[in-house]
Amino acid sequence: MNLIRPYGDTLNDGKVQLSFTLPIPDGARALEAARELVLKWGFKECEIVHSAPLSAGFTFFVAYAQTEITIDFDTVVADEASKEAPMTMDETDDFIRQQIGRKVIIVGACTGSDAHTVGIDAIMNMKGYNHHFGLERYREIQAYNLGAQVPNEKLIAKARELNADAILVSQVVTQKDIHLHNMTEFIELLEAEGVRDKFICVAGGPRISNKLAIELGFDVGFGRGSYADDVASYIVRTLKERLDHPRI
Amino acid sequence: MRKKLGLSQDKIDEARALSKQICTPVLEFIDRHSSVTVERATLRLAGADLANEDGVPVPNLVVQQLASTPDGLEGGALRPYLTAMVKTGLTPEALNQKIADGLKLTEFSPIPDRDLELKAGQLIDRAEARIQKNRAFRKEKQAEGKNHDPLLYLIVATGNIYEDVKQATAAAEQGADVIAVIRTTAQSLLDYVPYGATTEGFGGTYATQENFRIMRAALDEVGEKLHRYIQLTNYASGLCMPEIAAMGALERLDMMLNDSMYGILFRDINMYRTFVDQKFSRMIDAWAGITINTGEDNYLTTSDAYEKAYTVLASQFLNERFAFAAGLPEHLMGLGHAFEMDPSITNGFLFELAQAQMAREIFPNHPLKYMPPTKFMSGDIFKGLAMNSLFCFVSKATGQGIHLLGMLTEAIHTPFMMDRYLAVENAQYVMNAMAGFEDEVEFKEGGIVKTRAAEVLDRTLAFLREIAQKGLFESIAQGDFADVKRPKDGGKGLEGLIAKGDHYWNPFESHLKRVLHLSDGSANEGGLQ
Ligand code: B12
Numbered sequence: 176m177n178l179i180r181p182y183g184d185t186l187n188d189g190k191v192q193l194s195f196t197l198p199i200p201d202g203a204r205a206l207e208a209a210r211e212l213v214l215k216w217g218f219k220e221c222e223i224v225h226s227a228p229l230s231a232g233f234t235f236f237v238a239y240a241q242t243e244i245t246i247d248f249d250t251v252v253a254d255e256a257s258k259e260a261p262m263t264m265d266e267t268d269d270f271i272r273q274q275i276g277r278k279v280i281i282v283g284a285c286t287g288s289d290a291h292t293v294g295i296d297a298i299m300n301m302k303g304y305n306h307h308f309g310l311e312r313y314r315e316i317q318a319y320n321l322g323a324q325v326p327n328e329k330l331i332a333k334a335r336e337l338n339a340d341a342i343l344v345s346q347v348v349t350q351k352d353i354h355l356h357n358m359t360e361f362i363e364l365l366e367a368e369g370v371r372d373k374f375i376c377v378a379g380g381p382r383i384s385n386k387l388a389i390e391l392g393f394d395v396g397f398g399r400g401s402y403a404d405d406v407a408s409y410i411v412r413t414l415k416e417r418l419d420h421p422r423i
Numbered sequence: 424m425r426k427k428l429g430l431s432q433d434k435i436d437e438a439r440a441l442s443k444q445i446c447t448p449v450l451e452f453i454d455r456h457s458s459v460t461v462e463r464a465t466l467r468l469a470g471a472d473l474a475n476e477d478g479v480p481v482p483n484l485v486v487q488q489l490a491s492t493p494d495g496l497e498g499g500a501l502r503p504y505l506t507a508m509v510k511t512g513l514t515p516e517a518l519n520q521k522i523a524d525g526l527k528l529t530e531f532s533p534i535p536d537r538d539l540e541l542k543a544g545q546l547i548d549r550a551e552a553r554i555q556k557n558r559a560f561r562k563e564k565q566a567e568g569k570n571h572d573p574l575l576y577l578i579v580a581t582g583n584i585y586e587d588v589k590q591a592t593a594a595a596e597q598g599a600d601v602i603a604v605i606r607t608t609a610q611s612l613l614d615y616v617p618y619g620a621t622t623e624g625f626g627g628t629y630a631t632q633e634n635f636r637i638m639r640a641a642l643d644e645v646g647e648k649l650h651r652y653i654q655l656t657n658y659a660s661g662l663c664m665p666e667i668a669a670m671g672a673l674e675r676l677d678m679m680l681n682d683s684m685y686g687i688l689f690r691d692i693n694m695y696r697t698f699v700d701q702k703f704s705r706m707i708d709a710w711a712g713i714t715i716n717t718g719e720d721n722y723l724t725t726s727d728a729y730e731k732a733y734t735v736l737a738s739q740f741l742n743e744r745f746a747f748a749a750g751l752p753e754h755l756m757g758l759g760h761a762f763e764m765d766p767s768i769t770n771g772f773l774f775e776l777a778q779a780q781m782a783r784e785i786f787p788n789h790p791l792k793y794m795p796p797t798k799f800m801s802g803d804i805f806k807g808l809a810m811n812s813l814f815c816f817v818s819k820a821t822g823q824g825i826h827l828l829g830m831l832t833e834a835i836h837t838p839f840m841m842d843r844y845l846a847v848e849n850a851q852y853v854m855n856a857m858a859g860f861e862d863e864v865e866f867k868e869g870g871i872v873k874t875r876a877a878e879v880l881d882r883t884l885a886f887l888r889e890i891a892q893k894g895l896f897e898s899i900a901q902g903d904f905a906d907v908k909r910p911k912d913g914g915k916g917l918e919g920l921i922a923k924g925d926h927y928w929n930p931f932e933s934h935l936k937r938v939l940h941l942s943d944g945s946a947n948e949g950g951l952q
Binding site for chain 2: 196288348351353
């Protein structure tokens with residue numbers, strides 16, 4: 176057991192900082208409403224330290240509150256694509272040469288109406304990102320980056336044409352859950368064509384978690400701050416496993 | 424504005440001369456062409472509006488009908504529309520309804536040119552009256568109230584126009600001078616402008632004429648209350664640049680994002696199409712007194728802000744030249760640039776200061792549009808707020824014209840109401856605390872600021888010389904801007920380009936050229952003042 180609470184200046188004092196807006200005019204009643212609301216969320220103490228009118232009918236609050244709720248840190252499992260540390264580029268290339276014995280083919284795109292290329296480029300382009308080379312740089316990987324605003328159909332067609340091992344899907348815009356619709360459609364299309372199992376399906380983007388990706392039918396998801404190393408390591412290890420233990 | 428950087432005027436003049444040389448062949452190409460959206464914009468100015476039951480707008484229906492005739496669109500789309508109007512004796516409004524119901528324009532036999540010219544003259548007068556009324560109203564309201572300097576520019580982007588109205592009203596009450604309604608993600612790739620009020624958008628709200636009207640009315644109302652004219656901005660980018668400009672002109676928008684190359688680089692729209700579309704859209708902006716905002720800031724999201732600063736300045740020169748060629752005066756050119764350097768660079772603040780001051784001195788009469796940090800904004804919203812403070816400082820210290828407020832939550836979501844409040848509060852604090860700073864400060868001879876500015880200007884010159892050598896089309900194809908490569912015949916919308924035939928007829932274009940003092944193929948400095 177390792178029960179923990181937020182830390183302010185004394186271990187387990189449970190101090191939390193909050194800010195939010197309510198659709199009411201500023202004033203003494205507004206302050207009280209904000210305070211009571213915070214207490215209803217389960218906090219034990221709450222002080223509204225700042226309020227400001229945003230417009231005639233809206234008020235902004237900053238609050239400090241205290242919680243008694245704990246979590247047992249020992250029971251927490253990280254939402255990570257892999258527990259194993261990623262391999263370096265050279266290690267991955269060696270792994271492919273020794274364990275797979277042919278080039279690994281990867282196709283990727285930022286799909287649907289999403290025009291953000293920087294994320295998928297960071298993973299795939301030669302240059303890479305933050306001193307981590309991208310997949311195009313790997314000797315044993317053939318990487319095809321189709322860019323942004325690529326329809327799911329087109330990405331899948333390209334993957335089939337190239338006989339790809341893995342498909343990378345980047346999603347950056349998440350407003351109104353547009354990414355969920357788009358990612359779901361991608362998996363449904365693969366299933367409709369009966370080729371879901373042919374590919375390792377990798378999702379990524381700043382708001383994508385591994386859990387979310389798996390829920391939507393992908394094999395794995397990578398979020399903020401991921402690099403080609405993580406993605407390549409995951410793909411080649413998974414591919415090796417699948418070659419060793421083919422699914423029927 | 425006092426010049427402080429000691430930049431070489433000869434070099435600045437050379438850069439302008441090179442820009443003219445670069446743009447001239449592009450402008451010659453433009454003048455020989457129209458596009459489906461240029462034709463639709465023309466129809467809209469003449470009164471075409473409405474959509475059929477399937478949501479296809481009347482201007483698209485007209486253009487589609489013509490596209491399937493042997494001559495296609497090479498004569499322009501206005502002649503058949505006006506022919507039908509004259510023959511049926513209907514008003515534009517009544518004719519629109521008939522077209523939406525399935526009327527075939529191609530079935531009318533030709534009428535004498537005289538009659539066409541007469542009808543065109545009436546419709547031009549009607550449009551002209553509306554535009555002049557809009558300009559006069561804006562001028563009057565702007566004289567009545569006082570705005571901030573720089574103008575504080577805020578974005579709303581809920582996807583629902585009615586929700587946008589609430590956010591925009593609140594933003595105005597907090598201190599905004601300019602409200603931009605960001606468009607929904609996919610709109611730039613639609614080859615039509617949706618019709619009516621909309622409540623479903625992703626990352627933004629559809630630009631429709633009805634949405635423009637709703638927001639315009641709301642901002643006029645809150646502006647009246649605040650004794651401050653609130654400007655309205657939208658995005659003339661994508662496959663419908665001139666149509667959005669036309670709608671904006673009719674509904675009294677005050678600013679338009681309107682870049683000569685953004686669509687090519689960031690939306691993968693074909694370069695020939697974009698160049699043709701941007702010119703007509705800018706002519707409409709110039710006519711309506713709409714300030715354009717150019718998109719150089721975007722380059723720095725895909726390439727490095729320190730390394731590629733010269734691409735921003737080069738693009739500003741090109742945008743300026745294309746704008747002149749469309750009749751825009753300097754005071755309507757909100758040339759873009761941005762505070763986008765990696766915050767870990769030592770003296771990054773001084774480099775930003777140098778570049779902002781440089782832009783100010785090179786474009787002294789232009790209301791420069793200064794964009795906040797976005798790329799290096801992260802989930803650390805507290806650091807983000809500090810970065811925005813420095814940005815506000817540079818903006819005020821260098822006398823920028825249009826200040827787009829940065830959001831501390833930039834890396835997370837489109838702005839919440841409180842994010843905007845914190846941004847305005849921060850800007851007002853910083854800008855008030857240093858109100859007289861610009862006038863107080865000089866830069867050290869041989870110091871970091873002067874050296875940096877001179878260096879960026881030198882690299883810009885070298886870059887412009889290189890483009891002049893290979894031509895602008897080739898330069899874009901090779902990825903010289905924003906590190907993005909676009910093949911000449913690639914991208915979307917090329918099929919919508921139209922080579923003007925011998926009997927091409929567009930009296931609205933002729934009218935605009937006349938009032939804007941433009942001649943064909945000109946890169947001249949005509950324009951309304
Ligand atoms: C640059 C940028 C742009 C540029 C994009 C240029 C380009 N060619 O990519 C431009 C200006 C064009 C742009 C446009 C828009 N943008 Co934008 N943009 C950004 C910005 C500032 C930075 C994004 C970025 O490049 N990050 C750097 C990269 C390296 O990080 P990343 O994408 O997270 O990628 C990393 C990981 O997520 C992961 N990853 C990403 N993809 C993948 C894929 C795989 C397979 C894997 C394994 C990993 C992976 O690995 C990468 C490296 O670590 C963000 C704000 C911000 N600071 O985050 C807004 C932002 C993403 N944009 C946003 C919006 C709304 C838009 C627009 C819709 C606005 C509009 N209405 O016009 C348009 C989009 C139009 C469209 N059709 O998509 C919102 C999204 C809000 C949301 N959550 O939905 C943001 C958050 C800004 C905001 N607060 O409003 N944008």
